[in-house]
Amino acid sequence: MSKSVAGNMIIFLLLLLMQVLICNHIMLFNVATPIIFIYVLMRLPMDLPVKMVMLASFLSGFLVDIFSDTPGVNALSCTIFSVLRKPVYMMYTGKDDNLAGLSPSISTLGAPLYMKYLFSMTLIYCMLSIGIEFFTFTSLSRMLLIIICSSVMSFILMLGVDSLMSHSGRHT
Amino acid sequence: MLFIVLVLISxxxxxxxxxxxxxxxxxxxxxxxxxxxxxxxxxxxxFNLRSINEDLQRRNALLENEVLNLKNAIGNLNTLVPMDSAEAQRLQAHRYDFVSASVINNSVNRPRNYFTVNRGSDDGVRPGMGVVSQNGIVGIVNVTGRHTARIISLLNVTQIFSVKVKGTNSVGSLIWKEGNPSIAFVTEMPRHVKYHVGDTIVTSGYSNTFPEGIPVGIVMAQVRASDDNFFTLKVKLASDFNELSTVRIIRDMYKSELDSLNQFDSKEE
Incomplete structure (x- = not known):
């Protein structure tokens, strides 16, 4: 357990650095900014107490905010995101599944289910953070375009991170 | 709970x-x-309309006071152009002052109507002073107590007011005949006076009760008069006596002086 926590923390720190140093400066075709630091939050075991997930999410969002100079945007998004994590997971897997120690991944859920979960959560996060950043519906079409493009790009990048993780997992 | 706290912090x-x-x-x-x-x-x-209304009435009284005094000053200056400035300034001294009062009792359906206001001799109100509402004249102070005064309403068949058609100098007498509280008559108007329906009737200023030019009503029509040399005008009164609430009592600083002059005249006779 402590090993997985430490591993998650290291991954989180790496992703955080990537997010603030690289991803935040990307605006592909002027519509897509990748968000990858939420990968760890999505991968947290489903049986973790909601309060703990909420606190961890808030802190990680807060850290990203500090480095991105966007106080509150990611903290608020992550807090709401953490509450929605379980319901989305339940929606795809069914309520009766045993959640003990289960961490969402291709190996535990299977590729189609995992991808659905990953994309849904990414889309939710992008909707939250970009919605809060825009904070108005006056340019709704552009906001939707950015949300969709950012979600797709983040999703692809997170799949890449996922394959790297599973690759390194197999080697270690 | 934690969620709410975190959201609030965010x-x-x-x-x-x-x-x-x-x-x-x-x-x-x-x-x-x-x-x-x-x-x-x-x-x-x-909830605050009463106090706001009183405040507005007070301020309106001040402004009206100022207008009347300025008119008075202009009138004096017009006649005093050759006088030296010290004399002119002395005569410019404020002649009229207003006391704002609330009507606490009123009647309109008797032949001799009176109303009572919440200001009396302690506030400087004296019998014979003119009383006006925001729309025009309403009566004359009859009797004063320390804190209240009884006013002879314009709607009193015994009371006569000296009035004229605005813009002319021919004076007539305003009297009320029983019945309609919004209609009065101007009698003894000389035949030669030109008027139109809709003209304003104002106080003449010939009595020392009201300053000149205070609105009284509007000419509605001419009615047949008993005397061929004069005609009578039917007038719609400017003040609504059914809704009389706040009035102002006019204090004329020259009143005692003018009264003593009149008394002197009557003694001579």
Whole structure:
């Protein structure tokens, strides 16, 4: 357990650095900014107490905010995101599944289910953070375009991170 | 609970740390709060109307006072052009002053109507002073107590007021005949006076009760007169006596002086 926590923390720190140093400066075709630091939050075991997930999410969002100079945007998004994590997971897997120690991944859920979960959560996060950043519906079409493009790009990048993780997992 | 706390912290960070979100939040919050305040003001606004009305009446009295005094000053100056300036200044001294009062009892349906106001001799009210509402004259002080005064209403068949058609110098007498509290008659108007229906009837200023030019009513029609040399005008009164609430009592600083002159005349006779 402590090993997985430490591993998650290291991954989180790496992703955080990537997010603030690289991803935040990307605006592909002027519509897509990748968000990858939420990968760890999505991968947290489903049986973790909601309060703990909420606190961890808030802190990680807060850290990203500090480095991105966007106080509150990611903290608020992550807090709401953490509450929605379980319901989305339940929606795809069914309520009766045993959640003990289960961490969402291709190996535990299977590729189609995992991808659905990953994309849904990414889309939710992008909707939250970009919605809060825009904070108005006056340019709704552009906001939707950015949300969709950012979600797709983040999703692809997170799949890449996922394959790297599973690759390194197999080697270690 | 934790969720609410975290959301609140995030929102605080969001609205204090981001200029854009802060401005959007403030604009939206202002819109919401202003609409709420608007509704609440719509409800509570009525509670203060009495004091606001009294305040406005007081301020109106001050302004009217000023207008009358300025008119008086202009009149004096017009006749005093050759006089030296010290003399002119002395005569410019304020002649009229107003005491604002609330009507506490009123009647309109008797032949001799009176009303009572909440100002008396302690406030400087004396019998014989003119009383006006915001629309025009309403009566003359009859009897004063220390804190109240009884006013002879314009709607009193025994009371006669000296009036004229605005813009002319021919004087007539305003009398009320029983019945309709919004209609009175101007009798003894000389035949040669030109008037039109809708002309304003104002006080003549020939009595020392009312200054010249205070509105009385509007000419409605001419009615047949008993004397061929004069005609009688039917007048719609400017003041609504059914809704009399706040009035002003006019104090003329020259009144005692003028009264003593009149007494002197009567002694001579």
């Amino acid at each position: 929102c605080t960070l969001l609205f204090t740390g981001n200029t854009y979100q802060e401005s959007v939040y403030l604009t939206s919050a202002n819109r919401v709060s202003s609409s709420i305040y608007g509704v609440s003001q719509g409800v509570t606004g009525y």
